[in-house]
Amino acid sequence: MLTAEVYIMPKASVSDPQGLAIKHALESLGYKNLNQVRIGKLIIIKLDSQDKKTAGQQVENICRQLLANTIIEDYSFKIKED
């Protein structure tokens, strides 16, 4: 079995109100040294597959087809063996 960890973040040029809200909440809790907070998605996919190369292509397709909105989001992923 292989595990894919997919990281999806809003592009740097896209505003991230949820991240900004977390930053403000943390500042009101007394954390004053925060430069930026951004929030994205972490998706963990367990694949019944042995071949890392094929799995990588599959996860690339999955990201483009369903998981990431490439207009406003960047994605990256790692494939690990269990």
Next chain:
Amino acid sequence: MLTAEVYIMPKASVSDPQGLAIKHALESLGYKNLNQVRIGKLIIIKLDSQDKKTAGQQVENICRQLLANTIIEDYSFKIKED
């Protein structure tokens, strides 16, 4: 500047309907070798700080105080130098 990458996932014992919905959507797109899909949050915090050890303690506190609901979520993080 330091960058903290915080990973927050639902605990293994907690159901994850959003992950299940993605799994079903991918299966209907033809991906048949999926064992499990789970979805969590990726939070990237840029800290105006130089000391990795202090930053680690700070991010640990931030996770417990605000970012993670430790009843239903697990968290982990990495601190990287920019």
